[in-house]
Amino acid sequence: MNPVLEVKDIIKDFPMVRAVDGVSLSIKQGICFGLLGPNGAGKTTLIEIIEGITRQTSGEIFYKGKPRKLKFRNEVGIQFQNTQLPEFLTVKECLKTFRNLYSHKLPLEDLIEMCQLREIYNRDNRKISGGQKQRLLLAIALANDPELIFLDEPTTGLDPQARRHLWDIVRNIKANNKTIVITTHYMEEAEILCDEIAIMDSGKIIAQGSPSVLLKKNNNDALIVLRDDINTDKLSKLPFKWTKILDRVEIHTDNVYECIDILIKNKIDLTGLTVRSHNLEDLFLELTGKQLRE
Numbered sequence: 001m002n003p004v005l006e007v008k009d010i011i012k013d014f015p016m017v018r019a020v021d022g023v024s025l026s027i028k029q030g031i032c033f034g035l036l037g038p039n040g041a042g043k044t045t046l047i048e049i050i051e052g053i054t055r056q057t058s059g060e061i062f063y064k065g066k067p068r069k070l071k072f073r074n075e076v077g078i079q080f081q082n083t084q085l086p087e088f089l090t091v092k093e094c095l096k097t098f099r100n101l102y103s104h105k106l107p108l109e110d111l112i113e114m115c116q117l118r119e120i121y122n123r124d125n126r127k128i129s130g131g132q133k134q135r136l137l138l139a140i141a142l143a144n145d146p147e148l149i150f151l152d153e154p155t156t157g158l159d160p161q162a163r164r165h166l167w168d169i170v171r172n173i174k175a176n177n178k179t180i181v182i183t184t185h186y187m188e189e190a191e192i193l194c195d196e197i198a199i200m201d202s203g204k205i206i207a208q209g210s211p212s213v214l215l216k217k218n219n220n221d222a223l224i225v226l227r228d229d230i231n232t233d234k235l236s237k238l239p240f241k242w243t244k245i246l247d248r249v250e251i252h253t254d255n256v257y258e259c260i261d262i263l264i265k266n267k268i269d270l271t272g273l274t275v276r277s278h279n280l281e282d283l284f285l286e287l288t289g290k291q292l293r294e
Contacts, residue, residue: 002065004029004148004179005050010059012045019045020056021203027196032170032180034190037200038288043183044152046200050181051078051150063148074104077146079137081153085125091136092121095143102144115139115169131162138169149173151182155189167193187281197280201288211280218283224251224259225274234266252278 005027012020020042027033037043048054050061052068063072085094095112099105112118115135120128125136134154141149151170155163163186170193174180184190190197191211198208207214226249235242235249240259242251253259256275263270 002062003027004064005181006062006065007046007050008060008062010046010049010061011057012042012049012054013057018203020049023059023200023203023205025198025205025208027179027181029179030174030177031195032174032182032193034194034197035181035183035200036187036190036197036284041200041288042203043200047150047152047181047183051076074102074144075147077141077144077149079134079141079149079151079154081156083137083140085136087126089125090122091117091125091128094125094136095139098140099143104145105143106145111139111142114142114172116165129162131158131165134158134162134166135169138166142173146178148179148181151180153183153185156185163189187279187284191280199284199287206287207283215278215280215283218286221252221254221278222256223276223278223282224253224256224263225249225276226251226268226270227272230268234268238262238266 003026005025007023007025010020010023011018023042023046025033035043035047045054049056052073061068063075086097089097095108095117099108099111106114112121115138117132117135117139120132120136125133128136138151138154141151154170155166158166167189170180170182180193182190182193194211196208196210197214198205200206207218209217228244228247228249230249232244232249239262240251240253242249244250251259260270260273
């Protein structure tokens with residue numbers, strides 16, 4: 001069975017810089033695929049090439065095993081990070097306007113229910129909250145009942161409650177065997193929503209796979225976090241690697257009990273100590289050496 005989307009050896013050159021450097025991806029039907037990378041990694045350029053907004057310098061893109069044509073445009077939905085909606089239109093009028101651009105479309109009631117827009121249906125689109133606007137933009141992206149949906153940082157700027165609200169909607173969309181490609185700056189979001197992720201840096205894919213497999217493959221240890229006023233001279237004499245990051249000291253270990261025992265025996269102050277599993281953000285920093293937002 002062909003993947004729903006296949007990208008082969010994509011290169012995009014701009015004057016003095018190669019933004020995308022030989023990227024190949026294969027995305028299966030019915031999954032949520034996350035594309036992560038620091039600013040300037042090339043992920044936005046790659047997504048715009050796949051969507052058909054920007055033309056690649058070289059390389060090929062296939063949709064359902066064939067080169068992209070009109071079928072691709074008709075069966076794709078895109079939620080851009082920033083979209084300027086027509087002024088003075090209600091939420092209902094916005095939905096109707098964009099639905100009328102397509103011959104095949106989802107029923108209006110389905111869009112309202114799926115994206116939870118009932119309470120703001122008759123409200124001016126300029127007078128809704130950030131979370132409500134993101135749900136409206138998602139509904140617009142779903143207006144043509146797309147097979148493949150691109151979500152460009154859909155929860156940026158939202159409060160935690162609104163973000164989780166949108167996560168539930170995305171999960172329900174995927175449950176209908178839709179394929180979702182998402183770019184995000186939130187590692188927790190990628191871990192929760194994505195079946196597979198690809199991490200880009202300097203125009204290349206540097207890691208790809210499911211979050212759990214990537215974590216196990218690259219580093220399956222635990223992280224002990226101490227306050228930043230710890231006596232680092234004492235730590236330097238102990239048999240493990242530690243790093244001081246901002247307001248904390250981090251120790252990676254594959255044996256939490258042994259590490260804490262050593263800290264206690266050497267009279268290291270453990271006030272405020274926390275222990276957590278290695279997560280996707282740790283992996284991202286190890287692979288790229290950069291914060292997701294530079």
